[in-house]
Amino acid sequence: MTERPFSVIRGGRLLDGGTLDGKHGDILIEGDVIREVGPASLGVPDDAKVIDATDQLLTPGLVNAHTHGDVSMAKGLGDRLSLELLLNASPLTSETFRLEDKYLAAKLAATEMVLSGCTACYDLFSEFPIPSPEGLAAVGQGYADVGIRAVVAPLMADRNFWQAIPHLLEALPENLRSQVDKTQANPAEASIEACRQALDGWTIDREQVRLALAPTIPHHCEPSFFRACRDLSNDYGAAIHTHVAESKVQAVVGFKKFGKTLTAHLDDLGVIGPNFTAAHAVWVDADDIKLLADKGASVAHNPSSNLRLGAGVAPVRAMLDAGLNVGVGTDASTCGDALNMFEALRLANYLSRLNTPDPDKWLNAKTALSMATEGSAQVLGFEGLIGRLQPGFKADIVFLDLRRIQYLPFNNAVRQVVYQESGTAVLHVMVGGRFIVRDGRIKTVDYDGLRRDVDRLNDRLHNETQEAKLLVSQLEGVVGHFCVALAKQPYHVHRYIGMPPET
Numbered sequence: 080m081t082e083r084p085f086s087v088i089r090g091g092r093l094l095d096g097g098t099l100d101g102k103h104g105d106i107l108i109e110g111d112v113i114r115e116v117g118p119a120s121l122g123v124p125d126d127a128k129v130i131d132a133t134d135q136l137l138t139p140g141l142v143n144a145h146t147h148g149d150v151s152m153a154k155g156l157g158d159r160l161s162l163e164l165l166l167n168a169s170p171l172t173s174e175t176f177r178l179e180d181k182y183l184a185a186k187l188a189a190t191e192m193v194l195s196g197c198t199a200c201y202d203l204f205s206e207f208p209i210p211s212p213e214g215l216a217a218v219g220q221g222y223a224d225v226g227i228r229a230v231v232a233p234l235m236a237d238r239n240f241w242q243a244i245p246h247l248l249e250a251l252p253e254n255l256r257s258q259v260d261k262t263q264a265n266p267a268e269a270s271i272e273a274c275r276q277a278l279d280g281w282t283i284d285r286e287q288v289r290l291a292l293a294p295t296i297p298h299h300c301e302p303s304f305f306r307a308c309r310d311l312s313n314d315y316g317a318a319i320h321t322h323v324a325e326s327k328v329q330a331v332v333g334f335k336k337f338g339k340t341l342t343a344h345l346d347d348l349g350v351i352g353p354n355f356t357a358a359h360a361v362w363v364d365a366d367d368i369k370l371l372a373d374k375g376a377s378v379a380h381n382p383s384s385n386l387r388l389g390a391g392v393a394p395v396r397a398m399l400d401a402g403l404n405v406g407v408g409t410d411a412s413t414c415g416d417a418l419n420m421f422e423a424l425r426l427a428n429y430l431s432r433l434n435t436p437d438p439d440k441w442l443n444a445k446t447a448l449s450m451a452t453e454g455s456a457q458v459l460g461f462e463g464l465i466g467r468l469q470p471g472f473k474a475d476i477v478f479l480d481l482r483r484i485q486y487l488p489f490n491n492a493v494r495q496v497v498y499q500e501s502g503t504a505v506l507h508v509m510v511g512g513r514f515i516v517r518d519g520r521i522k523t524v525d526y527d528g529l530r531r532d533v534d535r536l537n538d539r540l541h542n543e544t545q546e547a548k549l550l551v552s553q554l555e556g557v558v559g560h561f562c563v564a565l566a567k568q569p570y571h572v573h574r575y576i577g578m579p580p581e582t
């Protein structure tokens with residue numbers, strides 16, 4: 080019989096997105112699960128190991144609803160990039176990765192996240208040009224070795240960015256066109272087969288790391304590809320995560336191609352349901368929001384990325400009012416930049432204030448925290464398992480140091496966490512009852528070794544991407560101009576702030 084040792088965390092203050100509001104309390108843990116949450120001096124078994132949390136505030140581990148682990152090697156590589164210019168630069172990120180690089184990139188992303196209090200994420204990892212069972216296993220192992228939870232969803236498409244935007248190829252000079260108009264043989268079939276093999280052969284505990292499917296962007300994938308993903312999802316219970324109307328260009332192109340919104344298009348293909356996540360969903364209309372809510376789907380809201388890429392402001396209040404589940408994500412290291420969930424949840428809160436002068440419609444601190452914990456947990460399909468400090472939930476706990484300046488004086492736990500915290504007070508992080516971070520240091524990773532490995536890979540990537548850099552820079556002017564013109568076309572919703580529609 081497996082030993083399930085008890086431990087008790089005493090002396091801390093407890094906060095979550097539900098009923099806990101920062102008052103003192105104790106937590107009894109059995110193995111990897113929270114057994115009891117009660118007042119200070121909670122009665123516990125005699126052999127329970129005592130963990131002292133004096134001057135500490137305990138919150139559930141934050142849950143990152145949307146990121147791209149492969150991009151962790153590309154920090155700082157772009158500045159004034161729209162989503163389309165970022166996609167144009169995609170050859171510079173992970174296209175030359177070897178198997179061990181995929182493991183390392185996942186490990187790097189996981190380490191960054193857990194050091195700032197994030198204990199689970201939804202990683203839409205890209206393996207160019209198609210996913211592989213070994214690659215997905217390596218990414219999963221990266222997360223498992225760091226010790227956080229993850230849903231790993233291979234990004235997939237059957238046409239590339241330049242092919243996906245109508246008439247963009249024709250706008251390119253011939254020499255550039257021939258360099259980007261490359262077609263992979265049967266990418267959809269090969270991708271689906273790789274996912275099937277990966278799902279069949281998955282050996283990592285699914286409560287730690289599980290697989291999902293990420294057909295990347297609706298107009299980058301044939302309808303038949305989405306249907307194949309839907310069938311695979313039904314066969315294996317794997318979730319589907321897709322970027323939906325992230326930018327105005329996507330919304331405009333979608334309407335041109337399908338004669339309806341991207342959400343309506345995906346619904347026609349039968350992919351929208353409780354295990355479907357729409358990433359970003361900035362340019363969705365009221366019918367799209369109602370449809371997503373009625374079908375029990377989720378949205379991964381990425382406030383920092385939407386700001387960085389100039390995508391517009393997502394209508395989060397309308398989503399919540401419609402009963403739609405919304406989680407919070409950081410997106411990737413080239414757009415959301417820091418994989419810092421405290422930053423992301425604060426921006427989610429602030430951005431809600433740009434839609435209306437009515438404070439009653441703004442997100443409050445508790446809602447933002449709830450979205451970044453329980454809301455994101457539901458996005459990952461981990462609802463009821465993580466995201467609260469409640470009996471029956473996994474012991475995924477962040478210990479914040481209340482001696483830090485942002486808590487001096489201590490007045491209100493949830494507001495000070497949401498409005499003041501940036502991750503600098505993260506003292507310890509526990510996942511499943513095990514300390515992954517202790518006194519601000521990661522215990523599961525040789526950090527100096529990680530630095531050496533990352534520097535070595537970075538040098539190699541810089542050498543290997545010289546030609547791609549030249550190509551990307553040559554494409555940038557035409558692609559940028561073409562996509563700005565698309566974004567200026569009329570659309571029936573408006574998500575830019577501070578300017579009238581269609582300017």
Ligand SMILES: [Zn+2]
Pocket residue numbers: 145146147203322358410411
């Ligand atoms: Zn994304």
